[in-house]
Amino acid sequence: MVMLWQTELGWPLPENRAEWLGLSSGLMFALSNVLARKATHLDIRLKSFGVWSGAVALSLLPALWTPPAFHSLVTLAPQTWLLLAAIGATIFGVTLAVQYGLAHTPANQAIVIFLFELVVAAISSYYLAGEAMTTREWLGGAMIVAASLFSGELEKAND
Secondary structure (H helix, E strand, O other), X not given: OOOOOOHHHOOOOOOOHHHHHHHHHHHHHHHHHHHHHHOOOOOHHHHHHHXXXXXXXXXXXXXXXXXXXXXXXXXXXXXXXXXXXXXHHHHHHHHHHHHHHHHHOOHHHHHHHHHHHHHHHHHHHHHHHOOOXXXXXXXXXXXXXXXXXXXXXHHHHHO
């Protein structure tokens, strides 16, 4: 919240379709992670298949509602399909890694790992997009790192 909150904009509600899709995909990602932690009796491959089949089913719905977008997928160049396949394979591998990590990491540490993504995004935007690293980004990043260190100490105290 420290890193993303902008007081002049008020509550950070999505303003367009892309932002609503981003918010809903983030919520579904979080829900799938919670369900994966809960379903300890299922194999990691089955959990990953569930995540992927749900993602495919939910992403096809908007494509079917907007036929021009669906038709443009059919006419993509072969190298574009190859790039999409490579991205898909990479994301599939990451999904397997996330499911494995969730199954073998305590919840208090897993959430810190996911929050660390904000630190990586802030640093990446600084180097790749020329964004400025303000005090808020440094403070938010420090809070995430401190939470990670605190979480590790808390885990040691519980052992």
